[in-house]
Amino acid sequence: MTLDVFLLILRLLGIVLLYLFLMQVIISITRDLRKTAEVNLDVGELIVVDSGPSQIAPGTRFKLEPQTTIGRGPTNTIQINESFVSAEHTRMWFRKGVWYVQDAGSTNGTYLNNQPARAPLQARSGDIIQVGFLRFKLSNPLDERRK
Numbered sequence: 001m002t003l004d005v006f007l008l009i010l011r012l013l014g015i016v017l018l019y020l021f022l023m024q025v026i027i028s029i030t031r032d033l034r035k036t037a038e039v040n041l042d043v044g045e046l047i048v049v050d051s052g053p054s055q056i057a058p059g060t061r062f063k064l065e066p067q068t069t070i071g072r073g074p075t076n077t078i079q080i081n082e083s084f085v086s087a088e089h090t091r092m093w094f095r096k097g098v099w100y101v102q103d104a105g106s107t108n109g110t111y112l113n114n115q116p117a118r119a120p121l122q123a124r125s126g127d128i129i130q131v132g133f134l135r136f137k138l139s140n141p142l143d144e145r146r147k
Contacts, residue, residue: 044140052133084132108132
């Protein structure tokens, strides 16, 4: 076997090993992304506990996304077509296992456990979020698993 043939075999072996390594990296990343997606699929929901003057029935459930907006406008994650709800009324976001609630400059305000949410406030499972006259209970599966 000549030196040229030996070097060619080494190069081919190096390429094969490189592709095997890249394939392992891709498999690992795919597994991590699937696990993350499974966790993010069920980040919580809002359950109507008091509908005020609206036609929404108590017990109605609204699924939350990691970035959720509530309002009358068509671009909101949760669209509530009631006159006392602003076009974009409330913002909610999920970071590192914690929900945050903040009013989006609405006319009738957003409250977390009867406290105005002008600045971001941390919310936990069972907390009451009030959007105008609607009162919701936050159901966060991650909080409930910790109990």
